[in-house]
Amino acid sequence: MSENYKFFRHEKCEYFACHEVKDDSNFNCLFCYCPLYFLEDCGGNNSYINGIKNCTNCMIPHSKGGYDYIVNKIVEINKAKQK
Numbered sequence: 001m002s003e004n005y006k007f008f009r010h011e012k013c014e015y016f017a018c019h020e021v022k023d024d025s026n027f028n029c030l031f032c033y034c035p036l037y038f039l040e041d042c043g044g045n046n047s048y049i050n051g052i053k054n055c056t057n058c059m060i061p062h063s064k065g066g067y068d069y070i071v072n073k074i075v076e077i078n079k080a081k082q083k
Helices: 066-082
Strands: 047-049 052-054
Touching: none
Parallel strands: none
Antiparallel strands: 047 052
16 A cells, blocks of 8 residues: 655745755655644654744654654544543
């Protein structure tokens, strides 16, 4: 089974690549905006500037394993809420 649904690269986007990277050939644009942004403990490399979450140094949504990480984190959170 193909896993093409886990990766999307939008080279024509005026913001591509939105993070500075050495090699943009594997830059995943599927999660242009991270679904985990509103989680305090998202697992990413973030910081806070004047109370605003800064995800500039986080590459989870744009990495090869980003899709699996994000989906698994959402499942984990939903399971915890059901308890």
